[in-house]
Amino acid sequence: MAAVELRKLCFRYAGSEKQALSGIDLTVEEGESVLITGPSGCGKSTLVRVLMGLIPHSYPGELEGEAYVFGMNVKNTPVSRIATRCGIVFQNPDNQLFTFSVEDDVAFGPENLALPPDEIGRRVDEALRLVGIEHLRHSSPNNLSGGEQQKAAIASILSMKPSLLIFDEPTSMLDPSSSASLIQRIFELKRSLSETGGKTTVIIVEHRIDLLLRHLSRIVVVSEGRVVLDGDPMKVLEESFRRGIPINIPPLLQIYFRVREKCGLKNPPATVKELASMLGGGGSKNG
Amino acid sequence: MVKIVVENLYYRYPEALDYALKNISFRIEEGESVAILGENGAGKTTLAKNLNGLLKPTEGSVKIDGVDTRSLSVAKIARKIGFVNHNPEHQFFAEKVEDEVRFGLRNFGFSEKEADKIIQEVLSVFGLEEYRGRNPFQLSGGEKKRLAIASIMAWRPEALIVDEPTIGMDYAQKLNIRRVLRSIVSEGRCVIVITHDVDFAASICERAIVLSRGEVIGDGRLRDLLSDDKLVEKSSLRKPFLIELEEETGLTGLEEDFDAISSILMEVFQKCRS
Amino acid sequence: MSFLRAFKYRRKDTVVHRLDPRSKFMLSIVLMAISVVFTDIRVLLALVSGQLILLFLAESLREWFSSLRGLVFFFAVIFATQLLFGGSFFTGVVLSLRLLALSSSMSWFFLSSTPEDIGRAMSVAGFPVELTFSFTMAIRFIPVIYDEFQSIYDTQRSRGLELEKGGFRNRIRNLMPILIPLLVGTIRRTYEIADAMEVRAFGASPKRTTYRPLRLKGGDYLLFAASIILVSAAACLKLLGVE
Numbered sequence: 085m086a087a088v089e090l091r092k093l094c095f096r097y098a099g100s101e102k103q104a105l106s107g108i109d110l111t112v113e114e115g116e117s118v119l120i121t122g123p124s125g126c127g128k129s130t131l132v133r134v135l136m137g138l139i140p141h142s143y144p145g146e147l148e149g150e151a152y153v154f155g156m157n158v159k160n161t162p163v164s165r166i167a168t169r170c171g172i173v174f175q176n177p178d179n180q181l182f183t184f185s186v187e188d189d190v191a192f193g194p195e196n197l198a199l200p201p202d203e204i205g206r207r208v209d210e211a212l213r214l215v216g217i218e219h220l221r222h223s224s225p226n227n228l229s230g231g232e233q234q235k236a237a238i239a240s241i242l243s244m245k246p247s248l249l250i251f252d253e254p255t256s257m258l259d260p261s262s263s264a265s266l267i268q269r270i271f272e273l274k275r276s277l278s279e280t281g282g283k284t285t286v287i288i289v290e291h292r293i294d295l296l297l298r299h300l301s302r303i304v305v306v307s308e309g310r311v312v313l314d315g316d317p318m319k320v321l322e323e324s325f326r327r328g329i330p331i332n333i334p335p336l337l338q339i340y341f342r343v344r345e346k347c348g349l350k351n352p353p354a355t356v357k358e359l360a361s362m363l364g365g366g367g368s369k370n371g
Numbered sequence: 372m373v374k375i376v377v378e379n380l381y382y383r384y385p386e387a388l389d390y391a392l393k394n395i396s397f398r399i400e401e402g403e404s405v406a407i408l409g410e411n412g413a414g415k416t417t418l419a420k421n422l423n424g425l426l427k428p429t430e431g432s433v434k435i436d437g438v439d440t441r442s443l444s445v446a447k448i449a450r451k452i453g454f455v456n457h458n459p460e461h462q463f464f465a466e467k468v469e470d471e472v473r474f475g476l477r478n479f480g481f482s483e484k485e486a487d488k489i490i491q492e493v494l495s496v497f498g499l500e501e502y503r504g505r506n507p508f509q510l511s512g513g514e515k516k517r518l519a520i521a522s523i524m525a526w527r528p529e530a531l532i533v534d535e536p537t538i539g540m541d542y543a544q545k546l547n548i549r550r551v552l553r554s555i556v557s558e559g560r561c562v563i564v565i566t567h568d569v570d571f572a573a574s575i576c577e578r579a580i581v582l583s584r585g586e587v588i589g590d591g592r593l594r595d596l597l598s599d600d601k602l603v604e605k606s607s608l609r610k611p612f613l614i615e616l617e618e619e620t621g622l623t624g625l626e627e628d629f630d631a632i633s634s635i636l637m638e639v640f641q642k643c644r645s
Numbered sequence: 646m647s648f649l650r651a652f653k654y655r656r657k658d659t660v661v662h663r664l665d666p667r668s669k670f671m672l673s674i675v676l677m678a679i680s681v682v683f684t685d686i687r688v689l690l691a692l693v694s695g696q697l698i699l700l701f702l703a704e705s706l707r708e709w710f711s712s713l714r715g716l717v718f719f720f721a722v723i724f725a726t727q728l729l730f731g732g733s734f735f736t737g738v739v740l741s742l743r744l745l746a747l748s749s750s751m752s753w754f755f756l757s758s759t760p761e762d763i764g765r766a767m768s769v770a771g772f773p774v775e776l777t778f779s780f781t782m783a784i785r786f787i788p789v790i791y792d793e794f795q796s797i798y799d800t801q802r803s804r805g806l807e808l809e810k811g812g813f814r815n816r817i818r819n820l821m822p823i824l825i826p827l828l829v830g831t832i833r834r835t836y837e838i839a840d841a842m843e844v845r846a847f848g849a850s851p852k853r854t855t856y857r858p859l860r861l862k863g864g865d866y867l868l869f870a871a872s873i874i875l876v877s878a879a880a881c882l883k884l885l886g887v888e
Contacts, residue, residue, distance in 0.1 A: 106802065142843060162849075163843045164843070164848055166847075167844050167846040168846065174837065179834055179841060182785055182842070184760060184761050191856035191857075195853050195855060196850070197846055198849070201856055226788055291761050
């Protein structure tokens, strides 16, 4: 059973003239690490809202086509049920923490599921450990930095033990070092979860491709409500470059794609140093 | 044209124990393009707010054209120094885009006729003409940012402070904002950009003031400061891509245009091969 | 504003802070009721002294003291009305003491109880879960919304908005550039919060469990006993003809 199965998915928000999604076909298998990217307004956030069932249950509109998450039909499964298999972390760290301590926020989900207090305790401990914020257990959300708040939000989703983790532009409000740290943490925890059995799938919606590139198994490019590219990260980036699709191709690759043929380069460089030496060195730092 | 002189500035928030800004001194002359860089919490926005009078120094002074900000109202300073918040939605309240632009003009005493003319010009320059009658909240993220800047530039302040212009913007939107800011710089106005995005800063600003924990740890030519490994590490910043490329290849004066850079590199490569 | 400091929760670890909000609430209500029912100065003085002991145990005397500054205004009003309408100075003292007793009995409760404890007490008392959450979340987001207000105010001031200028009508109109973005921002925030709650399965089951359930301990029973004793003592005093 696939984690996500979308077929000819179309959606228009109530009261809007524009189609937000115009026929999305997407299958995500368990264990994948997928980036969904595309220019602003392409429908990425709408797409992940469907995955959680927020569309159509919280956001009215016309939803056509098929959407299945772990075999559950999104159209007639309540969000609270989907939430037992999928979790989502949103952009704004502040609005995802509602209590006065991180511990209580992490316990919030399991409390809603009416789990016994000992079980909740175990899950809270585990979630805090996985995200590496045990030291923030008693902190108040107001006193945390943006990056710490996002980690707390992740922990509060992990305590529900989802198999699919969705991140909707999690770093857009963070500074570069917090962003790098958060992305690192996300993929470390994906590894830890996989080690304890059961595959965890990660779907990230992001603009900042360079931070994520080495962790991804797949990139999906959405434009104007449709999937325009889907596959191996390097191939997708190169094709986007060729077609002029305005996504954030990392600067190193921007240059690589332009010069590779003429200079006969075989593999993409991982650092500026590598690029320089591939092109024959001669920099002020070399030789 | 405006001149800003900061002397031994210390600032402490009312309920705080520590100083958010310590012993800051610098001058910004007319027409300079300055990036204020530093990690989150370094004090960048606090400093910016001291420059436009929203905050008044606890000790030391900030003088705009020789006048201490403590004796000037925010509105008076705003006429000379515009301030664009990082969140455009913190300013939108009008039903139509054109009225957003009108707001500042009204506050500063422009007549309706003058205002109409200016609005027409400004919307056209910023590429927002077609949205004139639209509700500001219906614009896309990039358009909102442009509208925010447009509504401030409408009264032609001599200096502009922009707080985090690239937050949440995709690549195309960033290029647009960059174009807008560069044109303001080319008009001879002073532009002060507060940002984490070192690449963006490098493509607009000549000078950089680097803050760390409320103190200035670097003030000078941006390219020089950000080539200094020690400084870059101390400030938790990153070396801009272009500077790294220049260092590794020995080339100089690279501008952010991938086609141009690639041609230069290919030329060099041909030379190396032969 | 300083008056409100007497009611804002401070995170401290005192005997009083650790008590269950239910027992504290009961005692608080009893003390309030007694202060309203009696005018005998000895009773009122005893009440205020008792409150001071509680405040001392909660290490919150300083906050209470700063509230006195705000209360001075009300004391002045009380004495003024006494003077104007032919009352006596002594009555002024009594009424002021009563005000002090009332405000202190609420003060020590709010100073030593976390908003979530109050919320939990509310849900145990049978309030619907949505109401309890509305209450605690409102408190949780007050600082956030205040920051947003501050940011909006700064932004509009930087566009030349001057709230202090102009006649009454102008000043009201000048509030729009602040209220509208604040309102829109707050409404948007509530949608985001609602989404975040839904994806944590809020509403999944009609009965929620509690990770840290409230438990009554020895000290709480002491407070309950004290409340009962106080009510009986008050009744006796009244029967004995104390005013």
